Amino acid sequence: MHCTNCGSELMGAATFCARCGKATAGSAAESPASVGGLQSNVAGGLCYLIGFITGIFFLVVEPYKRDRFVRFHALQAILLSVAWFAVYFVMGILSAMFPLQLWSVMWMLYSLLGLAFFLLWVFLMYKAYNNEQFKLPVIGDLAAKQA
Numbered sequence: 001m002h003c004t005n006c007g008s009e010l011m012g013a014a015t016f017c018a019r020c021g022k023a024t025a026g027s028a029a030e031s032p033a034s035v036g037g038l039q040s041n042v043a044g045g046l047c048y049l050i051g052f053i054t055g056i057f058f059l060v061v062e063p064y065k066r067d068r069f070v071r072f073h074a075l076q077a078i079l080l081s082v083a084w085f086a087v088y089f090v091m092g093i094l095s096a097m098f099p100l101q102l103w104s105v106m107w108m109l110y111s112l113l114g115l116a117f118f119l120l121w122v123f124l125m126y127k128a129y130n131n132e133q134f135k136l137p138v139i140g141d142l143a144a145k146q147a
Contacts, residue, residue, distance in 0.1 A: 006068075020068045037063060044073035044128035048121055051081035068147050073128045075143035076136065080124070083139060084117050 002009055003017035010017060017023075038046070047058050047070065055077035064070045091113065095106040120136075127134040135144060 017066075020066070022067075040067050040069045041129050041131045043067070043070045044131075045125045047073040047077040047128065048080075048125045051084070052078045055081070069131075069133065072133055072143050072147035073124075075146050076124070076139055079139040079143060080120075080136065087113060087117075 003020060003022065005022040006017060006020040008017060008019040037043075043058055043064050047055050055074040058064045058070050058074040059078075064074075088110075091106070091110060095103065095110075098106060124134060124136075133144075135141060
């Protein structure tokens with residue numbers, strides 16, 4: 001018997017595919033929610049909640065680590081958190097180089113970047129909750145390859 005989602009061969013009377021984590025055809029278990037967990041869309045949205053912390057959580061906890069959709073969003077949340085930190089780190093270094101008179105400009109840039117990252121964060125949570133796999137330009141491709 002083969003998985004209807006990824007095509008890999010299933011072992012015996014498996015209820016979930018070992019490769020992609022989807023429920024097998026004819027099984028009573030259709031999602032992690034049927035065994036007391038969250039549905040994939042809710043777990044995918046929660047991956048972004050606290051950035052890399054919830055991303056790592058959903059990468060290591062059963063049964064979510066077997067769900068390709070949740071793994072993608074967990075990895076994208078981790079990579080987005082790293083990018084967010086890197087941008088703010090570089091901005092901090094640059095602001096230390098500027099004279100005191102330009103700090104108000106740097107403060108405005110910090111504020112705009114913070115707002116942009118916040119809106120992106122909310123947007124990605126919304127897309128994940130709606131069962132959409134929205135890929136960010138570079139980060140999304142890396143997450144998709146690893147998921």
